Amino acid sequence: MTLVLDTEGLGKRYGRHQALADCTLKIPTGRVIGLVGPNGAGKSTLLGLTSGLVKPTEGTIRVLGEAPAADASQLARVGFVAQDTPVYAGLSITEHMRLGAKLNPRWDGALAERRIRQLGLNPSQKAGSLSGGQRAQLALALAAGKRPDLLIFDEPVAALDPLARHGFLQSLMESVAELSASVILSSHLLEDLERVCDHLIVLSAGRVQVSGDVDDLVAKHYRLIGSHGSFAGLPPELEVIRDESNGHQQTLVVRAQGALPYSFKDAQHLSVEDLVLAYMGRADRSIASMPAHHTVEAFR
Numbered sequence: 001m002t003l004v005l006d007t008e009g010l011g012k013r014y015g016r017h018q019a020l021a022d023c024t025l026k027i028p029t030g031r032v033i034g035l036v037g038p039n040g041a042g043k044s045t046l047l048g049l050t051s052g053l054v055k056p057t058e059g060t061i062r063v064l065g066e067a068p069a070a071d072a073s074q075l076a077r078v079g080f081v082a083q084d085t086p087v088y089a090g091l092s093i094t095e096h097m098r099l100g101a102k103l104n105p106r107w108d109g110a111l112a113e114r115r116i117r118q119l120g121l122n123p124s125q126k127a128g129s130l131s132g133g134q135r136a137q138l139a140l141a142l143a144a145g146k147r148p149d150l151l152i153f154d155e156p157v158a159a160l161d162p163l164a165r166h167g168f169l170q171s172l173m174e175s176v177a178e179l180s181a182s183v184i185l186s187s188h189l190l191e192d193l194e195r196v197c198d199h200l201i202v203l204s205a206g207r208v209q210v211s212g213d214v215d216d217l218v219a220k221h222y223r224l225i226g227s228h229g230s231f232a233g234l235p236p237e238l239e240v241i242r243d244e245s246n247g248h249q250q251t252l253v254v255r256a257q258g259a260l261p262y263s264f265k266d267a268q269h270l271s272v273e274d275l276v277l278a279y280m281g282r283a284d285r286s287i288a289s290m291p292a293h294h295t296v297e298a299f300r
């Protein structure tokens with residue numbers, strides 16, 4: 001099976017600061033992967049390593065079976081749109097298309113132009129005068145025109161209003177279907193990720209907290225609610241991800257290895273948002289329990 005992302009003990013240090021550590025991921029092709037985590041978690045670092053713009057200081061990474069940016073053909077297989085959807089302000093949409101044709105061996109001008117037409121954009125308009133949403137759509141059309149096997153977006157919708165975000169994500173899903181490409185998309189907007197992603201990576205404090213197909217993650221995680229202390233002696237096949245107690249009531253988020261024991265038949269599944277928050281909370285707790293100099297290091 002070809003993996004879109006195959007990492008083993010991957011890490012990146014900037015000087016003494018460990019931005020990403022011990023990252024091992026095995027993700028099959030064809031997935032729309034949501035990368036989520038708080039500010040400074042290491043998302044852009046992982047995307048930089050995936051696109052080949054950042055070199056690892058530890059471990060290994062293979063993207064679509066090859067070293068990132070290994071050669072021209074590998075570069076052509078990956079479309080990367082960095083944060084703030086960079087385009088050339090002084091160039092028109094048509095000029096961007098011409099540039100795309102010059103720079104990309106697999107360029108599909110018809111596809112890129114069709115996307116621009118569907119959006120109702122004026123091809124002679126300069127990119128500098130487009131709205132944030134239109135600029136994001138132009139960046140997506142250019143990335144899709146490469147006909148890549150993997151599309152990578154670093155927070156493409158962060159600055160967009162809800163309508164523009166909806167339009168962008170709709171276009172993204174259409175492009176993915178047309179190209180049969182894999183996608184990695186980082187975002188703080190869990191609701192958006194829940195809508196479009198079928199695989200999630202939760203990153204916090206430079207470490208992967210959890211990674212898996214969304215359906216599988218949802219099926220394995222439960223919320224248990226009981227009176228304080230009622231969950232003493234949980235069976236070992238239930239791993240506690242989060243434990244919240246208010247003195248009277250105790251709420252656990254647990255991951256079950258197999259079927260949930262009958263005594264927990266009333267347990268509820270979690271929404272994707274609650275699941276992500278539970279793993280982020282777990283990372284916070286493990287940082288809070290570190291010696292002070294580690295805490296500072298982790299958030300630097």
Ligand SMILES: Nc1ncnc2c1ncn2[C@@H]1O[C@H](COP(=O)(O)OP(=O)(O)OP(=O)(O)O)[C@@H](O)[C@H]1O
Nearest residue numbers: 014019037038039040041042043044045046299300
């Ligand atoms: N070029 C660099 N030099 C030094 N430190 C860096 C560099 N790039 C990133 N870092 C640090 O590495 C850590 C991870 O940064 P990264 O940009 O990967 O996080 P992120 O999850 O993408 O954050 P955000 O959501 O705020 O964009 C941060 O502490 C950041 O300050």
